[in-house]
Amino acid sequence: MALLEVSDLHVEFAVHGGSVQAVRGASFSVNEGETLAIVGESGCGKTVSVQSIMGLIQTPPGRITRGSAKLRGHDILGGQAADGREIRGTDIAMIFQDPMSSLNPTMTVGAQIAEPLIVHRGYSHRQAMRRAQELLEMTLIPDAASRIKEYPFEFSGGMLQRSMIAMAIACEPSVLIADEPTTALDVTIQSQILDLMVDLQRTNNMAIILITHDLGVVARMANDVAVMYAGEVVERGAVDDIFYRSAHPYTVGLKSAMPTNRRGAVQKLTPIQGTPPDLFDAPAGCGYYTRCPYAMEVCEATPPIVFDVDREHQSRCWLHHKDCLQQVTQIYRP
Amino acid sequence: MNKPLIDIRNLTKHFDRGRHKIRAVDDVSLSIEAGEIVGLVGESGSGKSTLGRTLLGLDRKTAGKIFYKGSKLPTVYRAKDFHRYARSMQMIFQDPYSSLNPRMTAGEIIGEALRLHSDLNKSDIAKRIEEWLVKVGLNTDHLGRYPHEFSGGQRQRIGIARALILEPDFVVCDEPISALDVSVQAQIVDLLVELKRSLGLTLLFIAHDLSMVRYVSDRMAVMYLGSLVEIGRSDRIFFDPKHPYTELLIGSNPEPDPNQERSRQKVQSIGEIPSQLDIPTGCRFANRCPHAMAICHDVNPVLRIVSHEDDKRLVACHLYE
Numbered sequence: 001m002a003l004l005e006v007s008d009l010h011v012e013f014a015v016h017g018g019s020v021q022a023v024r025g026a027s028f029s030v031n032e033g034e035t036l037a038i039v040g041e042s043g044c045g046k047t048v049s050v051q052s053i054m055g056l057i058q059t060p061p062g063r064i065t066r067g068s069a070k071l072r073g074h075d076i077l078g079g080q081a082a083d084g085r086e087i088r089g090t091d092i093a094m095i096f097q098d099p100m101s102s103l104n105p106t107m108t109v110g111a112q113i114a115e116p117l118i119v120h121r122g123y124s125h126r127q128a129m130r131r132a133q134e135l136l137e138m139t140l141i142p143d144a145a146s147r148i149k150e151y152p153f154e155f156s157g158g159m160l161q162r163s164m165i166a167m168a169i170a171c172e173p174s175v176l177i178a179d180e181p182t183t184a185l186d187v188t189i190q191s192q193i194l195d196l197m198v199d200l201q202r203t204n205n206m207a208i209i210l211i212t213h214d215l216g217v218v219a220r221m222a223n224d225v226a227v228m229y230a231g232e233v234v235e236r237g238a239v240d241d242i243f244y245r246s247a248h249p250y251t252v253g254l255k256s257a258m259p260t261n262r263r264g265a266v267q268k269l270t271p272i273q274g275t276p277p278d279l280f281d282a283p284a285g286c287g288y289y290t291r292c293p294y295a296m297e298v299c300e301a302t303p304p305i306v307f308d309v310d311r312e313h314q315s316r317c318w319l320h321h322k323d324c325l326q327q328v329t330q331i332y333r334p
Numbered sequence: 335m336n337k338p339l340i341d342i343r344n345l346t347k348h349f350d351r352g353r354h355k356i357r358a359v360d361d362v363s364l365s366i367e368a369g370e371i372v373g374l375v376g377e378s379g380s381g382k383s384t385l386g387r388t389l390l391g392l393d394r395k396t397a398g399k400i401f402y403k404g405s406k407l408p409t410v411y412r413a414k415d416f417h418r419y420a421r422s423m424q425m426i427f428q429d430p431y432s433s434l435n436p437r438m439t440a441g442e443i444i445g446e447a448l449r450l451h452s453d454l455n456k457s458d459i460a461k462r463i464e465e466w467l468v469k470v471g472l473n474t475d476h477l478g479r480y481p482h483e484f485s486g487g488q489r490q491r492i493g494i495a496r497a498l499i500l501e502p503d504f505v506v507c508d509e510p511i512s513a514l515d516v517s518v519q520a521q522i523v524d525l526l527v528e529l530k531r532s533l534g535l536t537l538l539f540i541a542h543d544l545s546m547v548r549y550v551s552d553r554m555a556v557m558y559l560g561s562l563v564e565i566g567r568s569d570r571i572f573f574d575p576k577h578p579y580t581e582l583l584i585g586s587n588p589e590p591d592p593n594q595e596r597s598r599q600k601v602q603s604i605g606e607i608p609s610q611l612d613i614p615t616g617c618r619f620a621n622r623c624p625h626a627m628a629i630c631h632d633v634n635p636v637l638r639i640v641s642h643e644d645d646k647r648l649v650a651c652h653l654y655e
């Protein structure tokens with residue numbers, strides 16, 4: 001059994017004149033000590049999916065309309081919040097893309113790291129501050145002893161993200177959710193932060209859910225991958241399945257639109273034409289229909305179901321239907 | 335050899351912050367040949383945008399000279415200078431959201447430069463605007479729409495049409511794709527490369543994404559804390575970086591290929607970019623450099639040629655002296 005298993009999640013937001021179907025079928029899971037990457041372009045529902053797990057969806061306007069999220073078999077979504085609240089922040093912790101907006105500007109960094117330890121773990125103030133310093137040392141912040149007394153504005157972007165990680169791992173969570181933790185950082189600092197996450201994972205056997213739109217980061221970090229598009233997980237599998245046996249046209253499209261650097265290889269980028277659909281007026285059929293080079297008649301009005309391509313490798317696309325005769329070379333069909 | 339289209343010599347741009355000086359661009363020399371794409375990379379705050387803006391007179395340079403087709407550009411741009419050089423040099427900005435006036439329609443935005451800097455009549459201007467809409471992959475339905483009615487990629491297309499409608503020779507593209515979705519980035523890059531070919535443009539392409547820079551540019555210049563540390567052919571630099579900072583940048587760049595990532599050598603990456611307010615004496619990279627020697631802390635290395643192959647690589651590092 002997976003440590004955290006999300007099944008068939010649906011989330012919508014009430015907006016003027018209707019609703020936005022932000023998540024329309026997201027299933028993914030992560031094992032202890034492993035990393036799941038959720039990849040997809042902006043607006044495809046990555047953040048809303050993990051916010052749902054964290055109980056961060058404001059209701060109204062937001063509403064989880066279907067699905068479950070089970071941690072060690074116990075549902076932690078929505079209504080059963082009593083269960084959920086205890087777990088979140090201690091057993092599941094989250095770090096955000098923009099650390100500045102999730103830190104309190106009027107409190108020292110040390111006090112902010114110490115707070116959850118005092119609240120959830122019953123540490124005394126002194127114990128908690130000592131632990132805060134240790135945590136900053138673990139996240140490789142130089143001069144941790146003096147840094148714990150400083151305020152967020154005195155930190156650089158890379159140091160802020162490290163402090164966020166220190167805060168998130170303070171209560172030794174079994175799942176760490178990181179929503180684009182390095183998107184705002186330079187590649188050099190990104191590398192340091194990713195290495196740090198891997199080191200912490202090794203020592204704590206923590207599961208990581210890493211949200212990104214960068215396939216390079218996916219390739220570096222992930223054991224498993226969920227590819228999201230227009231609110232749905234369109235392909236799921238082990239990292240090698242996703243890269244070397246891509247089964248969904250969107251995954252193939254993303255790969256061909258990004259440059260790779262293999263020595264000697266002459267490369268040509270193939271852009272995906274058009275733009276993602278508006279989820280206010282979510283498409284009736286396949287979400288990728290208007291951009292898909294393999295689109296068939298059936299795809300326009302009938303949403304594809306999820307097909308098992310291999311063991312533990314799934315794709316939401318009609319090309320995998322046994323009656324589909326279209327010959328495609330780039331799509332993996334065993 | 336031809337005269338370079340753009341020749342930057344010892345360009346310096348300082349900003350005053352209180353009693354301090356920010357040396358955003360410090361003694362930069364670079365020449366750009368007609369028809370080439372030069373990529374400019376480096377960490378945030380290294381001075382890439384400032385270099386681009388100073389080059390076009392949008393920021394006033396502190397010292398140094400810039401030559402365009404052999405003639406020296408003014409230090410202080412007056413209205414007539416902007417008028418004169420707008421036809422030759424233009425800029426495409428990173429943020430397609432904030433760089434377009436929200437109260438102007440796409441057609442007005444694209445045509446503005448023609449109204450200001452050309453003597454075409456109304457109907458010719460309208461014709462040119464329509465031509466350019468199509469050239470950048472939009473259509474005449476889009477003419478009367480406002481920026482907020484477009485997607486990020488479409489807004490960047492408007493920004494490109496606006497910059498290119500005067501048919502300049504030289505365009506500074508400041509992170510033209512950073513704010514766009516992955517699937518749309520390749521569309522915009524292809525469009526730029528295609529327009530570059532058909533119009534014979536020369537581009538300075540500023541970007542964070544090293545793989546993209548390698549993909550689009552002929553040569554690459556690497557900037558660190560206001561100065562250039564390495565210049566050479568993009569492919570050569572990418573697969574054989576010489577300067578330790580370039581090595582760090584490229585070694586940190588994640589490849590979308592799990593096998594390649596698994597066999598990657600971990601780069602030794604220490605510290606962060608120091609503040610512009612206190613640029614170290616000697617080599618600016620010394621506090622992060624795994625190869626730093628005694629001399630590095632005292633003497634600032636200057637760019638010199640380290641290989642004479644077809645690449646003519648320039649590197650500023652004591653390891654190559």
Ligand SMILES: Nc1ncnc2c1ncn2[C@@H]1O[C@H](COP(=O)(O)OP(=O)(O)OP(=O)(O)O)[C@@H](O)[C@H]1O
Pocket residue numbers: 349350351356357358376377378379380381382383384385610
């Ligand atoms: N108008 C200004 N006034 C004062 N300082 C400035 C100004 N513009 C830029 N700077 C400073 O100059 C330095 C270089 O900035 P610049 O924007 O050129 O960097 P960059 O390499 O383009 O970074 P990024 O990758 O983040 O765009 C920074 O320290 C910046 O804070």
Ligand SMILES: Nc1ncnc2c1ncn2[C@@H]1O[C@H](COP(=O)(O)OP(=O)(O)O)[C@@H](O)[C@H]1O
Pocket residue numbers: 013014015020021022023040041042043044045046047048049061062279
């Ligand atoms: N509070 C909200 N109200 C209305 N729509 C929202 C809200 N939050 C998110 N959305 C919409 O939900 C969709 C998915 O958003 P998000 O999960 O943030 O995407 P991602 O993280 O993949 O970029 C988008 O269409 C977004 O505009």
Ligand code: SF4
Pocket residue numbers: 248249250286287288289292293294295296299304316317318319
């Ligand atoms: S279901 Fe049809 S439109 Fe959707 S991805 Fe598959 S082939 Fe393309």
Ligand code: SF4
Pocket residue numbers: 577578579617618619620621623624625626627630635650651652653
């Ligand atoms: S000059 Fe010295 S410190 Fe600077 S990059 Fe070269 S070896 Fe490193």
Ligand SMILES: [Mg+2]
Pocket residue numbers: 043046047048179
């Ligand atoms: Mg998001």
Ligand SMILES: [Mg+2]
Pocket residue numbers: 382383384508
């Ligand atoms: Mg910039």
